[in-house]
Amino acid sequence: MPAKIRSLDEPLPATLYWDASFVVNFAFEAARYSRQCSELLARLDEASTISYVSTLALDEAWFVLLQLKIEEDHHPARFWDVYNAQPEVVEQYIDDLERVTQQIGTHPKVELIGTEPLSAFESLSHMRAFHFLPRDAYHLATMRCHGIVSLVTMDADFLVVPGIELFTCSPSILEQSV
Amino acid sequence: MVTVKVSDQSDLQIPRGLSDELSLSDGDRVELVRRGDVVILQKIDGAGSSKSLRELVGLVKSSRPPGSVDVSEYMNRRGYEYLRASQD
Numbered sequence: 001m002p003a004k005i006r007s008l009d010e011p012l013p014a015t016l017y018w019d020a021s022f023v024v025n026f027a028f029e030a031a032r033y034s035r036q037c038s039e040l041l042a043r044l045d046e047a048s049t050i051s052y053v054s055t056l057a058l059d060e061a062w063f064v065l066l067q068l069k070i071e072e073d074h075h076p077a078r079f080w081d082v083y084n085a086q087p088e089v090v091e092q093y094i095d096d097l098e099r100v101t102q103q104i105g106t107h108p109k110v111e112l113i114g115t116e117p118l119s120a121f122e123s124l125s126h127m128r129a130f131h132f133l134p135r136d137a138y139h140l141a142t143m144r145c146h147g148i149v150s151l152v153t154m155d156a157d158f159l160v161v162p163g164i165e166l167f168t169c170s171p172s173i174l175e176q177s178v
Numbered sequence: 179m180v181t182v183k184v185s186d187q188s189d190l191q192i193p194r195g196l197s198d199e200l201s202l203s204d205g206d207r208v209e210l211v212r213r214g215d216v217v218i219l220q221k222i223d224g225a226g227s228s229k230s231l232r233e234l235v236g237l238v239k240s241s242r243p244p245g246s247v248d249v250s251e252y253m254n255r256r257g258y259e260y261l262r263a264s265q266d
Binding site for chain 2: 021031045067
């Protein structure tokens with residue numbers, strides 16, 4: 001396994017990239033890994049670790065949170081059916097997204113970062129090397145652009161990347177480390 | 179647009195119109211956070227306590243039971259931009 005797998009209980013790195021799956025798991029009240037992610041946030045409070053959240057991760061997290069809330073409030077309709085019929089449905093959820101973004105973006109231990117123009121070319125090379133689709137390739141390029149080698153995620157796609165360490169509480173990923 | 183004036187005082191003076199717009203009044207305590215070219219002016223609550231990252235937990239409420247939603251089902255492996263096509 002090229003990437004090193006770490007449980008959320010292991011010693012924390014100096015810098016940590018937050019994947020969208022982590023953001024959604026702590027931000028959404030009913031998420032499966034809410035408790036584990038909450039405990040990691042408590043550890044990060046005590047640690048000197050600086051966390052990084054990219055605009056890519058926010059984009060993904062916003063979209064997933066929108067899906068979760070719209071499907072919850074319009075059960076059993078699917079997200080796209082609701083949205084296509086009534087695009088203005090998103091309005092009532094923007095306050096929630098704004099609250100999440102403001103809390104993340106203004107916390108002194110969290111840096112909000114964007115993508116750099118040159119990351120486009122590095123992303124393409126990651127697509128070649130790891131057969132990533134564009135979003136994961138951009139995440140990796142953004143991490144590398146900021147010198148970050150550790151990420152917290154529930155996404156196994158990053159396991160193929162050598163030289164990074166992947167913090168997770170996903171049982172299906174953790175069982176691959178034994 | 180406002181013009182910055184630097185002084186030795188620790189107070190931050192802002193035009194009244196801006197204070198109304200930002201819901202700030204005399205005596206409020208604020209913290210300035212820089213993010214690249216963006217300067218964020220964050221109001222500190224009465225206790226002035228430092229923020230905990232745990233305040234981020236559960237900001238988006240749900241009527242479903244705690245721990246019952248597998249978020250990964252919503253994070254399509256091929257990227258969310260393909261979801262529209264996959265659900266059509």
